[in-house]
Amino acid sequence: xxxxxxxxxxxSLAGLRxxxxxxxxxxxxxxxxxGGEEHLPYDRPPLSKAFLDDAAQPVPTYRDRSALEGGLxxxxxxxxxxxxxxxxxxxxxxxxxxxxxxxxxxxTGAAARRLPGTDDLAGVHTLRTVDDAIAVRAALDAGAxxxxxxxGLIGSEVASGARKRxxxxxxxxxxxxxxxxxxxxxxxPACASLHTTHGTDLRCxxxxxxxxxxGKVERVTLSDGTTLDADLVVVGIGTVPCTDWLAESGVQIAxxxxxxxxxxxxxPGVYAAGDVVRWRNPAFDTSMRLEHWTxxxxxxxLAARNALDxxxxxxxxxxxYFWSDWYGTRIQFVGVAGDADVTVVDGDIESHRFVAxxxxxDRLVGALTLDRPTExxxxxxxxxxxxxxxxxxxxxxxxxxxxxxxxxxxx
Amino acid sequence: xxxxxxxxxxxxxxxxxxxxxxxxEVDDDGGLIIHGETVxxxxxxxxxxxxxxxxxxxxxxxxx
Numbered sequence: 001x002x003x004x005x006x007x008x009x010x011x012s013l014a015g016l017r018x019x020x021x022x023x024x025x026x027x028x029x030x031x032x033x034x035g036g037e038e039h040l041p042y043d044r045p046p047l048s049k050a051f052l053d054d055a056a057q058p059v060p061t062y063r064d065r066s067a068l069e070g071g072l073x074x075x076x077x078x079x080x081x082x083x084x085x086x087x088x089x090x091x092x093x094x095x096x097x098x099x100x101x102x103x104x105x106x107x108t109g110a111a112a113r114r115l116p117g118t119d120d121l122a123g124v125h126t127l128r129t130v131d132d133a134i135a136v137r138a139a140l141d142a143g144a145x146x147x148x149x150x151x152g153l154i155g156s157e158v159a160s161g162a163r164k165r166x167x168x169x170x171x172x173x174x175x176x177x178x179x180x181x182x183x184x185x186x187x188x189p190a191c192a193s194l195h196t197t198h199g200t201d202l203r204c205x206x207x208x209x210x211x212x213x214x215g216k217v218e219r220v221t222l223s224d225g226t227t228l229d230a231d232l233v234v235v236g237i238g239t240v241p242c243t244d245w246l247a248e249s250g251v252q253i254a255x256x257x258x259x260x261x262x263x264x265x266x267x268p269g270v271y272a273a274g275d276v277v278r279w280r281n282p283a284f285d286t287s288m289r290l291e292h293w294t295x296x297x298x299x300x301x302l303a304a305r306n307a308l309d310x311x312x313x314x315x316x317x318x319x320x321y322f323w324s325d326w327y328g329t330r331i332q333f334v335g336v337a338g339d340a341d342v343t344v345v346d347g348d349i350e351s352h353r354f355v356a357x358x359x360x361x362d363r364l365v366g367a368l369t370l371d372r373p374t375e376x377x378x379x380x381x382x383x384x385x386x387x388x389x390x391x392x393x394x395x396x397x398x399x400x401x402x403x404x405x406x407x408x409x410x411x
Numbered sequence: 412x413x414x415x416x417x418x419x420x421x422x423x424x425x426x427x428x429x430x431x432x433x434x435x436e437v438d439d440d441g442g443l444i445i446h447g448e449t450v451x452x453x454x455x456x457x458x459x460x461x462x463x464x465x466x467x468x469x470x471x472x473x474x475x
Contacts, residue, residue: 045466293466294426301463323424330441332425373441377428 003102003269003308004029007092009082010107010242011035013043013293014274014300016062018105019074021301027308029102031074034094036081036108036242039130040065045293047133048154049325052140052161059130082108085249087267103269103307106246106257107300110239110275110291115149115211123217124233127154136234140165144232147171147220149208151178151192153324155236159200160326170201170228172208172220182322184337187356187368190349191331197352198327208233239291241276254278256289261315263303271307273299282317283384284336284365292322319383330373334380335366345396346403347372355379355399357392364392375399412450413473414458416443420469427461427470434458449475 008018011033019033035041043060051057068074080095085104092099112126123144125135136158140146146162148155151173162169171178179188195202203222210221211233220228241256252258252266256278263271263279272279274296278289290296295318306313324331329352340358347354347370355375358366364387367379378399382392414434423441427434434454436444450458462470 043466294464297464297466321426321429330423372439373423373425373437374439377425377432377437380429381432 003027005032005100005102006030006105006304006308007032007034007099007101007103008105008107008304009034009092009094010105010109010274010276011037011039011041011076011078012107012109012274012296013041013062014107014109014296014303015105016041017297017300018107018273018304019068019072022304022308023072025305025308031072032099032101033068033074033076034080034082034092034099035076035078037129037131038079040068040076040078042130044128045323047130048127048157048161051133052137052158053164055137055141082245085246085251085267085270087250087270090269101269104271105300105303105307106251106265106270106272106276107274107296107303108242108245108276110241112235113238113240115208115235115237118211118217118233118235121211121213121217122215123213123231124211124235126235127158128239136232139232140167142231143167145228145230146232146234147208147228147230148234148236149220150174150236150238151195151202151204152236152238153179153182153322155234156191156195156326157324158234158236159195160198163198163200163327168201169199170203170230171195172206172222173202173204174207176205178202178204182337183333183368184340184342184358184366186342187337190354190356191326191370193349194326194329194352239275241278241289243276258287261317262306262313263299263316264306264310264313269307269310271303273303279316282315283319288320288336290320292320294318294321317384319380321380329371330369332369332373332376333366334376335364335383337366337368340365342368343393345393346375346400355396357396359389359392362389363387364389412452412455412458413448413475414445414450414462415471415473416445417469417471418442420467422467422469424466426464426466430461430464431457435461443469 084093112128118124159169178192257272259279261280353371356368
């Protein structure tokens with residue numbers, strides 16, 4: 001029998017796209033959207049970018065309540081964290097409600113990893129939710145001396161925001177090289193040097209051994225014995241997929257919810273999308289869990305369509321894409337970095353404007369651009385088409401020649 | 412059909428180019444170029460995906 005009741009757990013981007021796609025596909029049964037936060041779905045990328053710049057920036061809410069409830073006919077349950085899932089009787093326990101489903105999409109995302117022992121200290125924040133962003137912005141408004149723990153994308157954007165206001169910022173990275181997981185061993189330092197160029201104190205190979213203050217953070221002590229004065233500490237040390245509530249459900253978990261290429265989990269009628277899912281990506285013939293805007297949006301929509309029509313389920317194949325803005329420089333990456341070999345094919349690292357290509361064996365697997373926004377998506381297409389390394393180099397040569405010609409042309 | 416672009420919203424992320432590279436192209440400065448006055452019917456599906464995929468909801472389809 002066709003599904004009558006679709007339940008979507010997780011009211012962020014993936015969850016929103018799931019309910020929208022369900023209606024677009026013609027589903028006219030009941031839809032319930034369950035969110036742990038009190039907020040309507042909102043856009044996260046701006047929270048560590050423009051949102052930090054001034055208090056006039058509004059909360060980037062996607063849809064108002066009337067658009068969701070009236071327009072889409074969705075029953076919206078906010079402030080109701082999912083507590084348990086019974087896959088036999090097909091019921092989600094959320095807040096004080098039991099919500100039955102025929103088809104379920106899980107999009108509970110991931111939570112920012114916290115530093116143990118700092119919960120009672122004011123001025124120590126992660127940056128994942130809009131409440132986090134409001135707190136960080138208020139601290140910057142007050143002229144905070146900022147220490148960022150973890151030189152990842154979010155932490156780096158916060159440091160950039162602090163420097164934009166002329167405030168002192170320090171970034172601590174436990175590893176000798178930043179951003180290894182995101183863009184690889186070779187290019188990590190190329191991006192990280194943006195920090196030093198713009199007056200941020202980047203310290204690699206050190207950890208914070210103590211974060212102290214009288215009710216409010218005052219200083220951070222490092223593993224090398226140094227002490228830094230701080231009014232704001234932003235912890236950006238990764239995330240943990242929100243799967244604790246599924247512990248008794250029988251749904252298979254392995255650093256995220258395990259799903260096949262159609263985003264189907266191991267439980268019947270249950271699909272997963274967004275940061276919480278580890279699915280098999282046909283584009284790279286491997287299982288991956290992404291925390292990117294693009295994949296969350298696309299997986300949310302597809303998971304709902306597949307959940308409502310499993311016999312026609314389509315696979316989700318994607319070339320991962322993320323972007324980040326630091327100190328006015330746009331960083332864009334497509335593909336997978338891993339331990340691929342890297343070649344700069346246009347521009348140079350020192351100028352922070354370049355195109356770098358990644359290859360493994362004879363296949364192009366990734367591209368990184370700094371302030372080369374016209375190039376990046378062309379390589380995303382090539383990676384999806386599995387072009388060879390030599391073809392990728394030939395294409396890059398053509399692009400560079402065209403650029404050089406434009407540069408040489410009289411104005 | 413035609414595409415209406417809200418330049419105040421567009422941030423040049425380029426997903427539209429990824430879906431429909433014959434229609435959309437981010438330029439060297441991160442601005443968006445839309446190729447051609449009107450969009451050929453054959454690109455309809457790709458353009459709809461691009462509109463749906465835009466992170467800032469800067470694109471709109473105008474039927475003529």
